[in-house]
Structures are given as structure tokens and as C-alpha cells.
Amino acid sequence: MNEIxxxxxxxxxALTLLKFSKMRGxxxxxxxxxxxxxxxxxxxxxxxxxxxxxxxxxxxYGPPPLLRALQEEYGYADLRRVEEKLKKxxxxxxxxxxxxxxxxxxxxxxxxxxxxxxxxxSRSQELVARAGRx
Amino acid sequence: xxxxxxxxxASLKEFFRMIHSDDEKTSELVGRFESKLNKIELDLDAQDRxxxxxxxxxxxxxxxxELYTRILFRLxxxxxxxYLLHMxxxxxxxxxxxxxxxxSQRFLxxxxxxxxxxxxxxxxxxxxxxxxxxxxxxxxxxxxxxxVFIVMLPLxxxxxxWKWVLLSHELGHLYFQxxxxxxxxxxxxxxxxxxxxxxxxxxxxDKYTNLWGGYWLQEIVADIIAAGLSGPAYLKMLxxxxxxxxxxxxxxxxxxxxxxxxxxxxxxxxxxAPNDLTLTMKRVWEEFRGxxxxxxxxxxxxxxxxxxLISRFMANAIREPYIVKNWGEFKRVIGxxxxxxxxxIRLVVPAMALSDxxxxx
Numbered sequence: 041m042n043e044i045x046x047x048x049x050x051x052x053x054a055l056t057l058l059k060f061s062k063m064r065g066x067x068x069x070x071x072x073x074x075x076x077x078x079x080x081x082x083x084x085x086x087x088x089x090x091x092x093x094x095x096x097x098x099x100x101y102g103p104p105p106l107l108r109a110l111q112e113e114y115g116y117a118d119l120r121r122v123e124e125k126l127k128k129x130x131x132x133x134x135x136x137x138x139x140x141x142x143x144x145x146x147x148x149x150x151x152x153x154x155x156x157x158x159x160x161x162s163r164s165q166e167l168v169a170r171a172g173r174x
Numbered sequence: 175x176x177x178x179x180x181x182x183x184a185s186l187k188e189f190f191r192m193i194h195s196d197d198e199k200t201s202e203l204v205g206r207f208e209s210k211l212n213k214i215e216l217d218l219d220a221q222d223r224x225x226x227x228x229x230x231x232x233x234x235x236x237x238x239x240e241l242y243t244r245i246l247f248r249l250x251x252x253x254x255x256x257y258l259l260h261m262x263x264x265x266x267x268x269x270x271x272x273x274x275x276x277x278s279q280r281f282l283x284x285x286x287x288x289x290x291x292x293x294x295x296x297x298x299x300x301x302x303x304x305x306x307x308x309x310x311x312x313x314x315x316x317x318x319x320x321x322v323f324i325v326m327l328p329l330x331x332x333x334x335x336w337k338w339v340l341l342s343h344e345l346g347h348l349y350f351q352x353x354x355x356x357x358x359x360x361x362x363x364x365x366x367x368x369x370x371x372x373x374x375x376x377x378x379x380d381k382y383t384n385l386w387g388g389y390w391l392q393e394i395v396a397d398i399i400a401a402g403l404s405g406p407a408y409l410k411m412l413x414x415x416x417x418x419x420x421x422x423x424x425x426x427x428x429x430x431x432x433x434x435x436x437x438x439x440x441x442x443x444x445x446x447a448p449n450d451l452t453l454t455m456k457r458v459w460e461e462f463r464g465x466x467x468x469x470x471x472x473x474x475x476x477x478x479x480x481x482x483l484i485s486r487f488m489a490n491a492i493r494e495p496y497i498v499k500n501w502g503e504f505k506r507v508i509g510x511x512x513x514x515x516x517x518x519i520r521l522v523v524p525a526m527a528l529s530d531x532x533x534x535x
Contacts, residue, residue, distance in 0.1 A: 042251065042254055042255060042258065042319065043318075043319040045251050045254075046251050046255075049244070049247045049248050049251055050217075050248070052244055052247070053224070053241075053244040053245070053248060056240055056241055056244050057241075060231075060237055060241075064234070064237060066231060066234065066237060068227070069223070069227065095355055095359060098359060102380075102383065102384065102387065157247060158247075161247070161250065161251065161254070164254055165254060
């Protein structure tokens with residue numbers, strides 16, 4: 041969880057800087073391509089969540105914490121709708137990777153990543169506090 | 175904030191440098207976390223640069239606040255990493271302290287050998303250093319991002335090898351981490367069905383399904399793994415460690431002792447362990463349970479049916495556990511005690527536990 045929070049947090053910072061540069065016309069020091077790479081680094085995390093959705097549906101057991109947080113964020117009881125949302129964000133990431141920037145893509149990605157980042161962070165805090173009492 | 179974190183990281187680097195030792199396990203542990211500290215240091219430099227940039231966009235208020243929040247989030251993650259690294263440092267230095275005495279150093283290298291051999295038996299330790307740290311309780315700290323598994327044992331038990339069988343339960347947690355998805359997918363829906371058959375209130379079903387999924391299932395699996403490695407000796411030491419006057423009592427993190435013992439005995443029956451092995455387990459349990467005043471049976475939340483279905487799953491997963499394969503050898507080792515020279519430590523440790531040889535020595 042700590043690792044996920046780190047990775048998603050870095051992607052969010054890179055996304056913010058890209059947005060400043062491409063959507064708001066603010067000058068930044070970072071190279072555009074490096075920023076896009078940092079944003080794309082979050083892709084495996086989202087792909088992993090997609091496979092967790094499949095496992096959860098198969099097992100019929102309650103979803104793991106990150107998926108539960110996404111359900112709450114979007115108000116979706118049905119995990120298939122979370123799956124759609126994740127796929128939509130993955131497509132938006134691809135567009136950014138190709139250098140095609142749209143305001144709504146930034147918004148979609150930010151909302152989803154923020155939800156994952158904060159949930160992963162608070163779960164990580166819990167797990168570390170519990171460690172040692174396994 | 176950045177300066178404060180930077181000084182924490184610098185202190186930790188210094189602490190880790192000070193505990194660099196000739197001990198292979200400590201060195202490996204320290205090496206992995208030193209590189210993590212270096213990475214944090216680099217990112218703190220990056221956050222510092224962003225802070226300088228931040229002052230140039232102070233007038234664009236919304237952009238300023240957004241980036242400020244992003245930086246804060248990164249720093250919070252580093253704060254958490256620093257906390258985790260503190261814990262690792264404390265555990266590594268406890269290990270090094272224990273290595274200072276000649277006797278405890280000998281015991282530590284024995285317990286290292288013991289846990290490595292057990293992990294090989296389970297096939298869960300490839301490229302994963304298992305580091306023993308003497309602490310206050312039997313526990314474990316898996317750190318998947320650094321591929322390290324720290325196993326704690328009470329310092330008071332370092333020189334009591336018969337208690338080391340309890341480490342096999344901690345390895346059971348590692349086994350669970352490896353096969354988590356499969357174990358949960360195969361057992362939890364059936365557990366939930368069982369709960370539905372006996373409990374009416376939906377919120378109670380949810381509560382206990384989550385308890386099983388979050389904690390209890392893992393504990394029962396770890397107990398079965400431990401029994402498979404150490405046999406009746408594990409059950410005996412578990413009873414001693416738990417010191418439980420109410421064996422049907424449920425805890426948030428652990429199912430009742432009655433359920434934990436039943437799971438081990440049923441598992442041995444299902445894998446068709448030698449008769450005297452299963453009988454010894456039953457005798458060990460009865461000696462304790464028969465003396466306890468409490469006669470209540472397990473509740474519907476942790477019923478015998480639920481426990482049995484977990485044991486059945488594990489019996490299919492591990493059909494011939496170590497102690498079953500080596501029961502004949504184990505009996506020979508226990509018969510030869512206190513002579514232990516050149517015997518397999520995986521058998522000597524449980525033999526000591528089961529025979530109470532230390533009491534007679």
C-alpha cells in the first residue's frame with residue numbers, strides 16, 4: 041500500500057505539472073516527456089485493480105479496500121461500473137502518453153488517482169500500526 | 175517539513191551505517207533499506223525544487239494550492255516510510271544486540287538455520303531474506319516492496335528452542351501472502367454461505383465474513399501450516415503461549431483457540447497422518463481442554479463446519495506435510511533425546527517441545 045501511495049502520488053504531481061504547462065500556460069522546468077512517463081507509471085496499478093475486480097466478481101466476496109474506496113467515490117454498487125471507469129481512465133492515460141491533452145481527461149484521471157492515493161495511504165498507515173501484532 | 179524529513183533520513187542512514195555487521199542477514203536487511211533511504215533523499219531534493227517553483231506561481235492561487243497539496247501528499251508518504259524504516263532499524267539493532275553475547279549469538283544462528291530450512295520446506299523463501307529479530311512477541315512484518323520478511327520472536331524465547339515451533343505459524347502467514355487470492359477465492363464464499371445458514375442478521379453476516387476474510391482465515395491457515403511443519407509440538411506450544419482460560423472466546427484478530435486446535439486435528443485426519451500422530455495431537459489438546467471449566471461449544475460465527483472446510487481446502491493444497499512425511503524419523507529423534515548431535519534441527523526443535531526434555535535437563 042505504501043508503494044502504491046508513493047507511485048500514485050508521484051503520478052499525480054507529474055499530472056499537475058503537465059496540466060499547468062499544457063492547459064494553463066504556466067512555465068515549468070520539467071521535460072514534458074519525463075512527466076508523461078511518470079504519469080504512465082501508474083498504469084500497472086490500474087491494471088491490477090482491473091484484475092482484482094475480476095477476482096472479486098468470481099469469488100463473490102466483498103471487494104478489497106481500494107475497490108471499495110472507488111465504489112464510494114463514484115457511488116457505484118456494481119463493480120462492473122468501476123471497471124468501466126478504470127478503463128476510461130486507462131484510455132485517458134494513453135491519450136496523455138501520446139501527447140493529446142484534454143481538460144476532461146485530466147479531471148477523470150485526477151479524481152480516480154486521488155481516491156486511490158488517499159485510500160492506499162491511510163491503509164498503509166493502518167497496516168504499519170498493526171505490524172508486529174500479526 | 176522537508177528539512178525535518180531530511181534530517182530524519184540522515185539520522186536513519188547513520189543508524190543503519192552503525193549497525194552494519196559481519197552478519198549476512200543483518201547486512202542484507204540494512205543494504206536494502208539504505209537504498210530506500212537514498213531514494214527518499216533524492217525525492218526530497220525534487221520536492222525542494224518544486225517548493226521553489228511554488229513561490230513563482232504564488233499569484234495563481236488555485237495552481238499554488240494544488241501543487242502545495244501534491245507536495246504535502248508526497249511528504250506524508252515519506253513520513254510513513256521513515257516510520258517504517260525506524261521500525262526496521264529497531265528490529266535490526268535488537269538482532270545485533272542479541273548477537274553480542276556468545277550464547278545468544280549461537281542461538282540466533284541456530285534459529286536462523288531453523289527458519290530457513292522450514293521456509294524451504296514450504297517453498298516460499300526464494301529471493302526473500304527471512305530475518306529473525308528478537309522482540310517482545312511472536313509476530314511478523316512482511317515488507318513486500320523491499321522483498322523482506324522479518325520474523326519476531328520474544329527475546330526471552332531465544333534460548334528456549336522448544337518454543338521456536340511457534341515460528342512455523344509466522345511462516346504460515348508468509349504462505350498465506352503467497353496464495354492469498356486463491357485461498358480467499360476458494361474458501362470465503364463457502365464460509366459466507368455457512369454463516370448465512372445459521373445467522374439471520376445481514377449486518378452480522380457482513381461483520382463475520384469480513385473478520386474471516388481480514389484476519390481469522392489467515393490465522394487458521396497459519397496454524398494448519400505450523401501443524402504440518404511441527405505436528406503436535408506446535409499445538410502444545412500454542413496452548414502454552416495462548417494461556418487461554420476461555421478457549422471459545424473470539425478476538426478481533428484471532429479466532430477462538432478451540433477453532434484453531436480443531437482445524438489442526440481435522441487437517442491431520444484429512445491428510446491421513448499416522449494414527450499415533452493424530453492421537454498425540456488429540457491427547458495434547460484434551461490434557462488442556464479437559465481441565466478448563468468452560469464447556470460451551472464454538473459459536474455459529476466460528477463453527478466446526480467453517481473450520482472443517484478450511485482444513486479440507488488446506489488438505490487438498492498440502493497433501494503430505496513435512497511432519498507426516500517424517501513422522502518415523504521424528505519418533506527416532508524424540509526417542510534419542512537429549513542426544514541431538516547431527517540430527518535435523520527441524521525435528522530436534524519439535525521433539526524438544528513435545529518431550530519436555532528441557533524440564534528434565
